[in-house]
Each structure stands twice: as C-alpha cells, then as structure tokens.
Amino acid sequence: MQRPFLFFLAALISGIIAGDTFFPPALDLRICLVPLLFFLLLGVHFKKSLPVFLTVGAILFFQGSLQMLPFHFPPSSPANPVQQQIGKRTLLEGIICEAPEYSPDQTRFVLQATRIVASGTYTPLSERILLTAKGRPALKYGDFLRCETRLHRPENFNNPGGFNYEKHLRFEKIAYSGFLSDESKMIVLREGQGKKLKSFIEEFRSSIHNLIYRNAPFPERTILSAMILGSSKEIPQPILEKFNMTGTSHILAVSGFNVGLIALWTILIMRWLFSRSEYLLLRFNVMKLSLVSAFPPVLFYAFVAGAGMSVLRATLMAMTFMIATLLDRRQDLMNTLCAAAVLILILSPEALFDLSFQLSFAAVAAIILIAPLFTGLSMDRAFFADASSKTFWFNKIQGQILLFLITTISATLGTLPILAFYFNRLSLLVIPANAVLVPILGLLALPLSMLVIAVSPFSEALAGILISCSAWLVKLSLSLVDFFAGLPGAAFYLCTPSLWQIAAFYLLLLCALGLISSYRSSGLSEPKKKRLLLWIAFSLLLLFLSVSLVRQYTQPFQNRELRVTAIDVHQGNATLVRFPGGKTMLVDGGGVPGDGFDIGRSVVAPFLWHEGIRKVDIVALSHPHADHLGGLPFILENFSVSEVWSNGESADTELYRRFLEILRRKGIRHRILRDRESAMKVGEVGISLYNPGMDKTSGEDLNEKSLVMRLTFGKVSLLLPGDISAEEENNLLIHSSDLHSTVLFVPHHGSRISSSLPFLNAVRPQIAVISCGPDNVFGFPHEEVLTRYQAAGARILRTDRQGGISITTDGSHLQAEGFKKGSGDSRRP
Numbered sequence: 001m002q003r004p005f006l007f008f009l010a011a012l013i014s015g016i017i018a019g020d021t022f023f024p025p026a027l028d029l030r031i032c033l034v035p036l037l038f039f040l041l042l043g044v045h046f047k048k049s050l051p052v053f054l055t056v057g058a059i060l061f062f063q064g065s066l067q068m069l070p071f072h073f074p075p076s077s078p079a080n081p082v083q084q085q086i087g088k089r090t091l092l093e094g095i096i097c098e099a100p101e102y103s104p105d106q107t108r109f110v111l112q113a114t115r116i117v118a119s120g121t122y123t124p125l126s127e128r129i130l131l132t133a134k135g136r137p138a139l140k141y142g143d144f145l146r147c148e149t150r151l152h153r154p155e156n157f158n159n160p161g162g163f164n165y166e167k168h169l170r171f172e173k174i175a176y177s178g179f180l181s182d183e184s185k186m187i188v189l190r191e192g193q194g195k196k197l198k199s200f201i202e203e204f205r206s207s208i209h210n211l212i213y214r215n216a217p218f219p220e221r222t223i224l225s226a227m228i229l230g231s232s233k234e235i236p237q238p239i240l241e242k243f244n245m246t247g248t249s250h251i252l253a254v255s256g257f258n259v260g261l262i263a264l265w266t267i268l269i270m271r272w273l274f275s276r277s278e279y280l281l282l283r284f285n286v287m288k289l290s291l292v293s294a295f296p297p298v299l300f301y302a303f304v305a306g307a308g309m310s311v312l313r314a315t316l317m318a319m320t321f322m323i324a325t326l327l328d329r330r331q332d333l334m335n336t337l338c339a340a341a342v343l344i345l346i347l348s349p350e351a352l353f354d355l356s357f358q359l360s361f362a363a364v365a366a367i368i369l370i371a372p373l374f375t376g377l378s379m380d381r382a383f384f385a386d387a388s389s390k391t392f393w394f395n396k397i398q399g400q401i402l403l404f405l406i407t408t409i410s411a412t413l414g415t416l417p418i419l420a421f422y423f424n425r426l427s428l429l430v431i432p433a434n435a436v437l438v439p440i441l442g443l444l445a446l447p448l449s450m451l452v453i454a455v456s457p458f459s460e461a462l463a464g465i466l467i468s469c470s471a472w473l474v475k476l477s478l479s480l481v482d483f484f485a486g487l488p489g490a491a492f493y494l495c496t497p498s499l500w501q502i503a504a505f506y507l508l509l510l511c512a513l514g515l516i517s518s519y520r521s522s523g524l525s526e527p528k529k530k531r532l533l534l535w536i537a538f539s540l541l542l543l544f545l546s547v548s549l550v551r552q553y554t555q556p557f558q559n560r561e562l563r564v565t566a567i568d569v570h571q572g573n574a575t576l577v578r579f580p581g582g583k584t585m586l587v588d589g590g591g592v593p594g595d596g597f598d599i600g601r602s603v604v605a606p607f608l609w610h611e612g613i614r615k616v617d618i619v620a621l622s623h624p625h626a627d628h629l630g631g632l633p634f635i636l637e638n639f640s641v642s643e644v645w646s647n648g649e650s651a652d653t654e655l656y657r658r659f660l661e662i663l664r665r666k667g668i669r670h671r672i673l674r675d676r677e678s679a680m681k682v683g684e685v686g687i688s689l690y691n692p693g694m695d696k697t698s699g700e701d702l703n704e705k706s707l708v709m710r711l712t713f714g715k716v717s718l719l720l721p722g723d724i725s726a727e728e729e730n731n732l733l734i735h736s737s738d739l740h741s742t743v744l745f746v747p748h749h750g751s752r753i754s755s756s757l758p759f760l761n762a763v764r765p766q767i768a769v770i771s772c773g774p775d776n777v778f779g780f781p782h783e784e785v786l787t788r789y790q791a792a793g794a795r796i797l798r799t800d801r802q803g804g805i806s807i808t809t810d811g812s813h814l815q816a817e818g819f820k821k822g823s824g825d826s827r828r829p
Contacts, residue, residue: 004053005338011057012342015064016349020071029066033059060342067349071170081116081123082176085151087775090178091117095193096143097128099202099306103233105596107133110174111145128173130154133180141202142194147186149178155774157603158568158803158819161496161610171350201303205229208304211456215464216471223474224467226252227441228449230305239478242485244423247412247430251441253356258446259314262301263322265447266294291322297450304453313344313357317364333368337361355422359415366414366509367407373516374406408434413509417502420494424609427491433484437477445473493638495552496610504545511538552612557582562685562713565806566745567607568799568819571773571780572627574604575720575745576611577711581683585618587709587720591630591655600631605638607804615640618682621659622706622722624651629659636662647691647707648672673707684811686712690732703748704728710741714811719763721747729759739763742814743807744794746770750781755788765794767807767816774800 018024036059043052082090094113101108111131116123131149139145154166154177169175180186192199209231212224219236226232232240232252243249271290274280280289302315320340321333341361344351351357412430420426427433448470456463484490497505514534560580567574569590577585586608590599608616616639622628624646633655635641644663650656663670673689680687690708706722719741724732725748732739744765748754749772768789772780781798789796795816797805802818809815 003332003335003338005335005342007053007057008060009338009342009345012060012064012345013352015061016068016345016352018061019065019068019349020353023069023072024065026066026069029062029069032062033066036062060346064345064349067346071167071350080127081125082113082127082129082151085116086176087150087152089148090151091146091148092129093117093122093144093146093189094129096139096141096145097194099141099205100139101233102136102231103596104236105135107136107139108233109133109139110172111147117146127176130169130174130177131180132177133186134182137183137186139186139188140191140206142192142199143188144190144193145186146189147180149180149185151176151178152775153177155570156803157570158799159603159607159610160804160819161606162568162603163606167353171353205304205306208453208456211452211460211463212467215467216474220471220474220478223252223478224445224449224470227258227446228304228453230311239481242481244425245427245429245491246433246437246481246484247427247491248433248437248481250359251437258305258442259298259301259311259318261442261446262450263294263298263318265450266297267291270294288326291326294322295319301450301453313348313351313354314360316340316344317360334365337364337368355418358418362414362418363411364414367410369510369513370410370413371403371406373513373520404438405431405435408438417497417505420497421502424493424496424606425491426494429484429487429490433481436480436484440473440477440480445470445477448473493605493609493614495612495614496606498548498552501545501548501552504541504548508538508541508545511541556584556612561808561810562711562716563806563808564711564718564743565804566769566771566799567604568804569599569603569631569771570800571749571776571778572599572630573622573722573749573771574599574628574631575771576608576613578611579682579685580713583617583682584613584615585620585682586616586632586635587620588622588628588722589619589631589635591626591628593626593630598631598634600634604631605634608635608639613639615642617642618645619643620645620707620709621647622708622720623647623649623702624653624656624659625702625723626653626655628723629655633658633662636666636668641666641668643669643671645671645673645689645707647705649702649705651702684713688712690736706747708732710739713809716743716809716811716814717741718743718745718807719765720745723748723754725751725753726756726759729754729756733758733762741765742809743767743769743816746781746785746789748780749776749778750785751778752782752784755785757788760788760792760794764792765789766814768794768796769805769807769816770796770798770800772798772800776800 019029036055040052040055040059043049043055092111092113093115094111096109097112098110109131111129113125113127113129115125129151131147133139153175154169156162156164156166169177194202209225209229212221212228216224219239222231222234222236222239226235230253235252240249240252243252267290270293271286274284274286274289280286298315298318302311305311317337317340320343321336324333324336324339344357408431412434416426448466452463452466452470455466511534515531515538518531518534556578559578559582562580563578565576565578567576567590570592572590572592573588574590575587577587579585586604589604592599608614616635619632619635619641621632621644629651636644636659662668673691678689680689688710690710691705703723704725704727706724706728708722708724709720711718711720717740719739721729721732721744729747739759739762741763742765744763744767746755746768750770770781786796797816797818799805802820804819805816806818807814807816
C-alpha cells in the first residue's frame with residue numbers, strides 16, 4: 001500500500017471515536033486483542049503482508065477504544081473525601097502542579113491536592129483541582145499552598161451546540177474546581193516543592209516574562225509573552241477579537257506554526273553557516289547536518305513555551321518530518337504526516353478532540369495536497385533545497401510570494417470547516433491579513449523574540465534591545481490588525497455546520513484536487529473513466545452541500561409550530577421563542593454577576609447558531625439584573641436584531657449602560673412597555689404583556705418589576721413571569737382576568753418567596769420549567785416550592801438536571817423534552 005499510515009490512522013481514529021461513544025467493556029477489548037496478536041505473529045512468521053497490515057489496523061482500532069475508557073468515569077468514587085466536601089467550605093493543602101495562567105482579572109491554576117484539613121485532622125487524598133483566584137496573587141509552580149474554597153464538580157451548559165467543558169477537564173484529569181474570592185483565603189506554606197527540572201524551566205520562563213514586561217509597553221508585551229511563552233490569557237479581549245476577525249490568531253498561539261518557524265529559521269541559518277566551510281561541504285550532507293542542528297532549538301523552545309500538550313504535539317509533528325528527511329523518507333509527506341498523527345494519538349488519544357491538533361493536522365494536510373498542484377514545485381524541493389542552491393534567498397522572489405500565498409490559501413481551505421464548526425465565524429480578510437502579518441510577526445518579530453531566550457542568560461541589556469525591536473514590530477502589526485478589522489464585512493458569523501456538511505466539504509475538496517491533477521497530467525493519457533467518476537462525485541457532493549445549506553438557513557421559515565426553549569444558562573434566565581413561520585424572540589440572555597465570563601458569547605450564541613438562527617426579531621428584557629441581561633450585549637452586537645422590548649426600568653451598572661449604548665449605536669428600536677396589560681400578536685401567536693410592579697418607585701427591587709409575558713397558540717398557553725415574588729404574583733392576580741397556562745416558566749428560579757399557592761391555583765400548569773444552576777449557592781429551587789408544584793400535579797423540568805428544555809406545540813398537542821436524554825414528555829392539554 002502506498003500510504004499505509006493513512007489506513008492505520010483511520011483505524012486508530014475509528015477506535016478512539018468508538019471508545020468515546022459506546023463505552024465498551026475493557027475486558028472485552030482486551031480479549032479481542034489476544035487473538036489479533038496471535039494472528040499478527042502468524043502473519044509475520046509466514047511473511048504475509050496483507051494479513052499483517054489488516055491485523056495491525058484492527059489492533060490499533062481496539063487499542064484506541066481501550067485507551068479512551070479511563071476518560072469515561074470520574075476519577076473518584078463516592079467514598080472519596082473530596083466527593084464528601086462538595087458544596088461545603090473546604091480547607092485544602094497541595095502543590096501547584098502547573099504554571100498559573102494569568103488573565104486581566106483572575107488567575108487559574110491546578111492544585112495537586114494532597115490532604116484536607118478539618119478540625120485539626122488531616123485526610124489524605126490525591127486529586128487535581130482547578131482553582132480560580134480573583135486578581136493576580138503571587139503564586140508559582142511548586143508552591144505548597146493551603147487554601148479555603150467551596151468545591152464543586154465542573155458542569156456543562158447542556159444545550160445543543162454547547163462546548164463540553166466537563167469532558168475537556170476530564171481529558172486533563174481534573175474532576176473538581178473551586179473559586180478563591182481573595183488572597184486571605186490562601187497562604188503559601190512552602191516553595192520549591194515541584195519537580196526540579198520543571199521548576200528550573202518555570203523559573204527561566206518567569207525571568208523571560210519579567211524581562212518582556214520591563215522592556216515592552218502595554219499591550220505589545222502581552223502579544224510578545226503569548227508568542228514566546230504561550231501566555232495568551234493576558235492579551236486584552238478586544239485585541240484578541242480583532243486577531244480572530246482577521247483570521248490571524250494562530251500567530252499568537254504557540255502551535256505548529258511557531259515550532260515550524262523555529263525549525264525553518266534554524267535550518268536556514270545553520271545551512272548558510274555550514275556552507276561557508278569547504279570541509280563540511282565535502283565530508284557531510286549539509287542539509288542533514290542543518291536538520292540535526294534544529295533539534296535542540298525546537299526542543300528547548302517547546303520547554304520554554306510551557307511544554308503543554310498542544311506544544312508537545314506540535315513539536316512531535318515537526319520532529320517527525322525532520323526525522324523522515326534524515327532517513328530519506330520524504331517521498332510521501334502525507335504518509336509522514338499520518339505517521340506523526342498515529343504516534344501522537346497512541347501517546348495521547350484524547351488529542352483527537354483537541355482543537356489545536358485538528359487545526360494543525362488539517363492545515364498541514366491541505367498544504368501537502370494543494371500546494372504542489374499550483375506551484376509546479378514539490379514540497380520537498382520547496383522546503384528542503386540542496387545546500388548549494390540559492391532558492392531560499394535569491395531564486396525568483398515572485399515565485400516565493402506565490403508559494404506563500406498558495407500555502408496560506410491551502411491552510412485556510414483545510415481549516416475552514418473546523419473553524420466554522422467551533423467558532424461560527426468566517427473571515428473574508430484571512431488571506432491579505434496573513435500575507436501582511438505573517439512576515440512581520442512570524443518571520444521578523446518571532447525570530448527576534450527567540451533570540452531573547454538565547455541571549456538573556458548572558459546579557460540582559462542586549463535582550464532588552466531585542467525585545468524593544470520586537471515590540472516595535474508588534475505595534476506596527478497591531479495598527480495593521482486595527483485597519484483590517486475595521487474594514488466593512490471583515491468577518492461574519494454563520495450557523496454551525498453539521499458533521500455531514502463538513503465531511504461533504506472535504507470530499508468535495510479532494511474531488512476538485514483529483515480533477516485538477518487529472519487535467520494537469522492529461523498528457524499522460526489519464527483514463528477518461530476516472531475523470532468522469534470524479535466529475536460525477538464532485539457534482540453530487542456540490543448538490544448535497546448546496547441543498548443542505550439552503551435547507552439549514554430556510555428551515556426556520558417553514559416551521560409551523562410554536563417552540564419555546566429554556567436555554568441552560570445555569571443561575572439565570574434565557575428563553576428562545578420560535579414562532580410559526582420563522583420569527584424569533586429571545587427573552588433575557590442569562591449572565592454571571594461580577595464575572596468576566598460572557599454567557600452571550602459562550603452559551604446563548606452557540607445555541608442560536610446551532611439552531612440555524614442568525615436573526616432575532618425581538619429581544620425582550622424582563623428586568624436589568626445581570627443574570628438576565630448579561631448575555632444580551634453580545635447578541636445585540638453580532639445578530640441582526642429588529643427591536644428590543646423592556647419595561648423601561650434602568651440600572652446604574654456598566655452592563656446596562658453598554659446595553660443602551662449598543663441600541664443607540666446600531667439604531668435598534670427600543671420599545672418600552674409601560675401599560676398594565678397589553679396584547680400583541682406575532683403570526684398566529686398571541687402575546688399578553690404585564691408589568692405588575694410598574695407603579696412602584698424606581699428604588700424598589702427590580703425583580704418585582706419584571707416584564708411578565710403570556711404566549712397563547714391554539715389551546716396551549718405559556719407563562720413567563722420573570723423574577724416576580726409572591727407579592728407581585730398577588731398583584732398580577734388582581735389585575736389580570738385569566739392566567740391559566742399549560743406551561744409555567746417558574747418565577748425567580750424557584751425561590752421560596754415565589755410560586756405562591758393562589759398563583760399556582762390560578763395558573764394550574766401541567767408543566768413547570770425551572771431555570772437554575774447546579775448546586776447554586778441560593779439553594780434554588782427550594783424544597784417547599786417543589787412540593788407545591790408536585791401537589792398541583794405539575795410535571796417539573798429543571799435546566800440543572802435536564803439541560804436546555806424545549807416545549808413544542810401545534811396548538812393542540814404539547815411535547816416537552818430536555819437536552820439530556822430520557823427527559824421527554826408528550827401530552828394533550
């Protein structure tokens with residue numbers, strides 16, 4: 001077989017996916033491996049290549065499944081001491097086992113907890129715990145820390161299209177997390193308790209970090225720190241957003257791009273130096289000698305950059321290519337790439353689900369497949385020219401520019417579906433922006449920054465000069481990023497593509513490359529049958545992709561049902577209403593008070609994109625508390641919003657001022673609903689609006705002035721009362737003739753002071769939907785409230801247990817289902 005590692009990689013990936021999806025018993029997998037090993041030995045003994053080839057593929061499949069099994073189960077049992085401390089104030093001791101990550105307002109670090117301290121007794125344990133501390137405490141790797149925190153298990157926002165954060169942490173062997181509100185909750189008992197080699201590397205990294213901050217201004221120093229040390233968390237969010245908009249954020253991450261540049265620059269410089277010596281030219285292969293000399297800088301850079309899994313994977317991939325070159329195995333770079341991927345996934349199977357691995361593999365594979373077709377050069381001659389050749393320095397600058405542009409376009413095509421899937425964004429300026437910024441940051445600033453690492457131990461003054469030069473280049477790059485990001489239509493958001501659409505795109509790309517290759521080699525009597533089959537496959541794939549995209553973007557307008565979804569935003573409210581005919585309304589947007597986490601960007605928007613929604617006809621704000629308002633600014637900025645409804649109550653907060661500023665700047669109509677009760681209609685759905693607390697002074701609790709909304713479609717009605725309490729529920733009963741509703745979105749997250757008996761008797765809900773966070777500090781929903789709903793005969797659905805909850809009705813029948821399986825319900829009202 002021409003590319004055996006392509007088959008091996010496919011078998012290994014299939015096994016990893018099967019092990020992650022189906023949870024096969026470990027014993028069964030080990031039993032399957034035994035006969036396969038026997039068949040492998042027989043094949044080797046009788047020198048039968050095909051049986052050996054197939055058996056190795058089968059072994060990789062079962063091995064991949066087996067390696068995924070430890071990630072399915074929590075690393076601790078119910079008897080674990082940490083498990084017994086969930087939700088309680090806990091005094092922990094342990095060693096900081098990873099370098100802390102600093103962002104502008106908080107610090108995250110992993111504590112290898114060794115014991116729990118309670119009433120003067122020590123309970124030993126061994127758990128990796130993710131802690132987040134407010135501010136920038138003076139912490140470092142190897143510190144033995146005592147801290148007080150409230151532990152909890154990481155929880156996902158369980159909505160379609162959401163990021164699986166819990167799984168991400170399990171891949172890092174982290175089962176618990178906690179928050180430290182201030183430095184008084186922690187104390188460093190001892191220092192230098194980490195591994196000696198890693199402690200030395202971290203001290204060196206810290207010295208480089210301090211050197212950068214002393215010699216470079218803000219914000220240039222944050223960019224340099226990210227490029228050299230991988231400290232991207234320190235970059236201000238607005239700047240990072242501009243790099244994302246222009247498709248150039250890969251330059252800031254320590255990834256295959258950076259590692260490849262380090263290897264390339266080392267090879268070029270060392271080859272130039274070695275070629276000055278006639279002795280070396282006559283006695284050695286200078287190209288291979290240059291490759292060998294690139295190994296130490298690449299390895300050293302990997303450690304200086306933090307030696308994280310993404311960095312090590314990029315380093316391993318780069319070194320695999322260099323080793324293949326040394327062994328004269330460069331005839332098929334795709335086979336080499338697959339071999340590197342197989343090695344990475346055998347050592348770290350969870351890497352398959354890591355974005356950096358997917359992007360690196362897709363980009364390099366696309367360059368290998370596409371670039372040679374359009375440059376007329378093989379990738380080998382382009383990157384591994386003979387030492388006597390002047391190709392890199394003098395041979396046709398126009399050809400080198402063309403090669404760079406084709407390489408950029410190839411990498412863009414290879415990563416486009418993955419970026420669309422994860423980030424729902426397409427940058428229209430990725431090619432010109434990369435064409436300008438990669439030479440400045442990648443080919444000039446990054447090598448200068450790397451020299452800082454080499455010279456800092458010997459001359460801090462020289463290192464400072466290099467940092468200043470790099471900072472000037474970064475300042476120039478930031479100006480260019482501002483220019484590109486400010487151009488109209490620089491980037492736009494799009495709906496989440498399905499896995500079938502992604503597969504169709506890649507197959508379409510392969511068919512197109514096959515056709516181009518067949519026409520370029522037409523002089524070699526390419527079989528017409530093969531070309532015809534490629535055209536047929538290309539046409540069918542193009543038709544499928546076109547139809548599926550049209551259907552995805554037009555399906556909401558063909559909807560004939562009312563669908564109301566309580567989005568899982570943890571302790572907050574966000575409800576999406578999809579009317580028959582395609583119009584949409586978002587009631588509140590969730591939010592986390594006093595936290596830098598943007599729930600609109602990270603939770604609500606991904607759900608909308610997954611559902612094929614890019615336009616929101618109505619955004620309704622029940623009241624301007626952060627847990628209802630926090631996610632709306634991002635939605636208003638990045639979705640097409642026709643109008644905003646609110647009760648007119650304001651809040652003296654930066655969040656509310658930003659909300660009003662976006663409305664003014666974008667010219668979005670702000671409709672203030674002050675009537676006691678008003679009626680509207682969207683298609684066939686009637687909307688009754690109530691403001692129970694409108695006649696109270698502005699100093700009263702904003703919860704009591706929540707905009708209350710009742711939707712009626714046929715025989716079905718749904719009541720959304722915001723955060724009103726029993727007092728306002730009583731006012732609502734006095735001023736409203738009919739509140740009977742099939743579905744009640746429980747007021748104030750199920751607090752004890754809401755959902756009074758008179759209110760429940762008037763509403764008489766069949767289904768009660770509670771939006772609340774798991775293990776929230778308020779204890780919502782309260783047990784007394786749950787008892788009232790059970791006594792009223794209502795079926796209770798909770799976002800902390802079922803995830804996002806959707807209510808679908810055609811006006812006669814009603815169906816309720818949660819994102820988590822096994823929580824559906826269908827009935828006639």
